[in-house]
Amino acid sequence: MANSSAPRTLYDKIWDDHVVDTQPDGTCLLYIDRHLVHEVTSPQAFEGLRLTGRKVRAPEKTLAVVDHNVPTSDRSHGISDPEAATQVAALAENAREFGIEYFNELDKRQGVVHIIGPEQGFTLPGTTIVCGDSHTSTHGAFGALAHGIGTSEVEHVLATQTLIQSKAKNMRITVDGKLPAGVTAKDIILAIIGEIGTAGGTGHVMEYTGEAIRALSMEGRMTICNMSIEGGARAGLVAPDEKTYAYLMGRPKAPKGMAWDMAKAYWETLVTDEGAHFDREIRLDAANLPPIVTWGTSPEDVVSVAGVVPHADSGHTEQKKAAIARALDYMGLKGGEKMTDIKLDRVFIGSCTNGRIEDLRAVAKAVEGKKVASTVSAMIVPGSGLVKLQAEEEGLDTIFKAAGFDWREPGCSMCLAMNADKLAPGERCASTSNRNFEGRQGFKGRTHLVSPLMAAAAAIEGHFVDVRNWG
């Protein structure tokens, strides 16, 4: 246990409150408050429990949902892909057998696991949250220590409600200033990843702070924390504040009445103390940020929409030059091309990065009364059934459909293309998701990561446009 009088970071405080046991070498047993489970990374974990005769220690601290594999077309008549159907059925059966609450593919509360956690108030400040999915970092927006784990660790948490962990280092990213119009949370996080690289945060927990972060909505903070993993950090954190409490109050699984007051008093202590030690500090000025597009096959391959595709010889090392050449070849791009000259075949708006109501409102505002370019096929996949209902109540779906967007059922969809939503070989996509890896959105598919606003504008024009002077 750390000396509680020494200044501590937010990460230090959450960590200290969850240590169950410390070994002489410093390895800790960390208590896990909340465990989210989905169909792709859990079947082998439940099978492991069955084989060893172990039970789920705290089923009430576990919430299961299907998201990765489900089709985003009408699913009231079942799932036609037999493998996907098997995984979905396995989760339903495992949830029943082990007594875990489960949102199935027809439940209006179903959605991407990292959207439904906050939506239900399952995600709370100061908690430890894990899930067999790397984008668990999303929940850090609430001041929760949240990170992805592998399936063996899923089994470990199911059996023991703990995880064997070594403490990470502290990293602080301060984003000062005000964002210019047309520049969003997505552009902030892409700029950060461009700055530090995809391994820049390895071994660290990142705390985001500064005027620009404080000014973001909870949705925007979730977008930032979501992509901490793309910067190599397992977890990202934003200290809770009035926006956090306003978002959570009244959510189904959030505390109520006196429990709320007690919880809030605790949450208000969850700030980094003055003088606390950070192993690494990064500072950015939001006022200088442009809308950002990725040109390559790593989230660190970022460029301003007003910029050009880099040349292979711009790499500082032989390895980096080879990586750029490989990415350019895969993406079908040449160094020196203007980003705004790049034409798109597909647009994907959705995912745990940008599938929330605020994202859809931004898109609706941008495309109202306009038409998707005839050369582009554009889809919008709401992050959850509740996001879908909210959007429909606000009439956003009418705007989308009138503009020529395909309005789908909730799920992970073409973020990772495990279901039928995928790119054909060679197709080029502007995507609001989080990864532009080779094959990520379909074999030989080409992904450019952008904000929802940039994706919306690209859908209308058929190529990337600088949204700062568009519309």
Add this chain to the structure above:
Amino acid sequence: MQPFTTLTGVAAPLDIMNVDTDMIIPKQYLKTIKRTGLGTGLFAEMRFNEDGSENPDFVLNKPAYRKAEILVAGDNFGCGSSREHAPWALLDFGIRCVISTSFADIFYNNCFKNGILPIKVSQEDLDKLMEDARRGANATMTVDLQAQEIHGPDGGVVKFDMDEFRKHLLLNGLDDIGLTMEKAPSIDTYEAKAAKSRPWL
């Protein structure tokens, strides 16, 4: 879990930075409910052409490396998703050791749960080991976890760092869930304490 003590085998060079888990095991292989059989999907989109035939240029398709047990790879290996299917695929193919300058955290953790040893070395050592691996089937390496040493084909030795607890689990093939369950009284005590200090959870 199979213990990892020493391993002598062919090392394959994969000189690519940021090898991500989508590359290691593409998503179409994630629909299984088993841990085994994923070797066929290992690096599938690089290993196979669109028609399903083998890409003869990919390192693991070259005769010298078809039975490789060690992979020498570029920086930030295993970045991306948390899918444990990545180490399962490596293991099923027969690879039990990956050497790089750095690994993504989740992938690194996942390796230890499956008897795979991920080794971090300096860029200088990696360059040397990459050269060794390029020499093909005659250039076998020996990895000695107890001594924390890699012995190259010329008798050169590279030392590496390793967390003591992880080393202990790997050397003995221990099931860490079993070890944690022995600490159930500590977990009970913690839960009782937390129920008082944070009763809303």
